[in-house]
Amino acid sequence: xxxxxxxxxxxxxxxxxxxxxxxxxxxxxxxxxxxxxxxxxxxxxxxxxxxxxxxxxxxxxxxxxxxxxxxxxxxxxxxxxxxxxxxxxxxxxxxxxxxxxxxxxxxxxxxxxxxxxxxxxxxxxxxxxxxxxxxxxxxxxxxxxxxxxxxxxxxxxxxxxxxxxxxxxxxxxxxxxxxxxxxxxxxxxxxxxxxxxxxxxxxxxxxxxxxxxxxxxxxxxxxxxxxxxxxxxxxxxxxxxxxxxxxxxxxxxxxxxxxxxxxxxxxxxxxxxxxxxxxxxxxxxxxxxxxxxxxxxxxxxxxxxxxxxxxxxxxxxxxxxxxxxxxxxxxxxxxxxxxxxxxxxxxxxxxxxxx
Numbered sequence: 001x002x003x004x005x006x007x008x009x010x011x012x013x014x015x016x017x018x019x020x021x022x023x024x025x026x027x028x029x030x031x032x033x034x035x036x037x038x039x040x041x042x043x044x045x046x047x048x049x050x051x052x053x054x055x056x057x058x059x060x061x062x063x064x065x066x067x068x069x070x071x072x073x074x075x076x077x078x079x080x081x082x083x084x085x086x087x088x089x090x091x092x093x094x095x096x097x098x099x100x101x102x103x104x105x106x107x108x109x110x111x112x113x114x115x116x117x118x119x120x121x122x123x124x125x126x127x128x129x130x131x132x133x134x135x136x137x138x139x140x141x142x143x144x145x146x147x148x149x150x151x152x153x154x155x156x157x158x159x160x161x162x163x164x165x166x167x168x169x170x171x172x173x174x175x176x177x178x179x180x181x182x183x184x185x186x187x188x189x190x191x192x193x194x195x196x197x198x199x200x201x202x203x204x205x206x207x208x209x210x211x212x213x214x215x216x217x218x219x220x221x222x223x224x225x226x227x228x229x230x231x232x233x234x235x236x237x238x239x240x241x242x243x244x245x246x247x248x249x250x251x252x253x254x255x256x257x258x259x260x261x262x263x264x265x266x267x268x269x270x271x272x273x274x275x276x277x278x279x280x281x282x283x284x285x286x287x288x289x290x291x292x293x294x295x296x297x298x299x300x301x302x303x304x305x306x307x308x309x310x311x312x313x314x315x316x317x318x319x320x321x322x323x324x325x326x327x328x329x330x331x332x333x334x335x336x337x338x339x340x341x342x343x344x345x346x347x348x349x350x351x352x353x354x355x
Contacts, residue, residue: 018231025227029249030241033076035087037099041128045103048125050132051087055094061354063162064096064133066126070145071117072207072253074246075101077334078143081242086333089343093351098129104251110200112254115279118152130160139163139354140290141346143333144170144303145261148271151311154288156281163353164290164317165346168329170303172272172310173265179304180214185262192262202258204250214301243334272310285314292320293349295332295342302329321349 041048053060067087069075078099079087090097100122105112130136137160142150147169154164176182184190195202212219223244230236253261270276276283292315296305305324312320323345325332332342 021231021237022228025237025241025244028241030081030238030245032081032242032245033079034082035079035085035091040132041125043121043124045105045109046121046125047101047103048128049099049101050129051091051097051099053096054091060094060096061351062135063137063139063354064098064129064135065090065139065141065163065350065354066098066100066129068100068122068140068142068146068150069102070143071102071149071257072145072202072204072251074249074251075099077246077330080246080334081238084239084242084334084339086338086343089339090347093347095350095354096133096135098133100125105201105254107200110196110255113256113278114149114152114260117149117257118156119279119281122149122153123157136160137162139165139350141165141167142169143167144329147171148265151271151285151288152276152278152283154290155283155285156278156287158287158289161290163350164288164292165350166292166294166308166311167333168297168300168303168308169294169311170265170307172307173267173269174272175304175306178306179266180301181210182266184210185266187267190262192259196255196259199252199255201252201255204252207253208248208250211302239336246334272314274314285311286316288315289317291353292317293346294320294322295346296322296324297327297329297332298324299327300329319353323349 036052037049038052039047040050067075067078069077079085082088087097126138129138139162140150140154142165144167147166148171150164151166151169151171154161173179173182227237227240264270264276271283272285274282274284292312294308294311296308298305309322312322325341327335327337332338
């Protein structure tokens with residue numbers, strides 16, 4: 001066989017391997033959320049997990065930490081893949097770690113509201129956490145809409161909450177010119193009642209499209225070009241595969257919760273202005289006394305920094321810090337630089353306050 005023929009054969013073999021890799025990552029789900037955990041509580045679709053500790057009890061932090069993510073995304077973004085997992089990192093640094101998984105609402109759950117999540121689900125899950133951990137005090141970490149829920153809880157039930165960490169928290173909707181979603185859901189252009197009367201819950205597909213439409217070229221073209229250009233780099237391929245598995249695994253949002261999100265928050269800005277009523281109780285942010293860390297992603301196009309900046313002036317916490325970091329809404333916690341910047345900062349702040 002001539003050298004030119006061998007070169008051609010090698011070339012076609014490389015093409016075959018690349019196409020095989022492309023087919024695998026586009027057609028399969030990555031192995032994600034592999035850190036061992038135990039199911040310790042359920043209510044309706046919600047589940048509370050305790051991650052298996054990896055540090056001896058005498059070396060662990062005394063105060064347990066509960067992770068709370070958004071309602072319309074799967075929470076395994078906290079534990080994306082082995083070797084690149086916030087959960088792994090925190091376990092290795094001695095935390096007693098818990099995860100509240102909201103599950104996927106069915107049509108029978110369309111009447112669920114923020115009221116139910118913050119005053120029924122969270123208190124019950126926290127009581128179970130306290131029983132299992134043996135600690136009355138606890139810490140909360142809320143990300144995205146999970147930060148809305150943890151903020152409401154911290155204001156309504158402040159007792160025993162030692163530390164509150166808010167990641168990319170959409171709390172202040174006053175600067176509508178900087179918040180693309182606010183303009184999109186303006187009542188002149190978006191009829192929330194018509195959508196919910198048609199679907200009951202807010203469909204996952206519509207939520208996903210809305211998020212991707214904020215950066216259409218990047219999400220529908222650039223993302224796949226990045227994969228194609230790096231098909232020979234296993235590290236990039238596996239990272240892309242895991243993230244794509246999470247990004248495409250969305251769930252609906254309970255109809256009445258979505259209505260509150262649009263009307264009470266995006267349109268009326270009731271939470272940050274202390275006008276939000278949940279379960280018949282006023283959400284007064286000045287009742288928050290827990291140590292507060294709010295993490296802002298400077299390049300966040302989903303929750304612009306202006307939505308997270310003002311909470312520190314509303315709370316009564318004596319210890320409060322704003323940590324600003326370059327990166328986007330998801331990248332600051334799940335991107336390649338998270339293990340070097342965001343995670344260590346959270347640990348450095350939380351660790352001394354957890355004993």
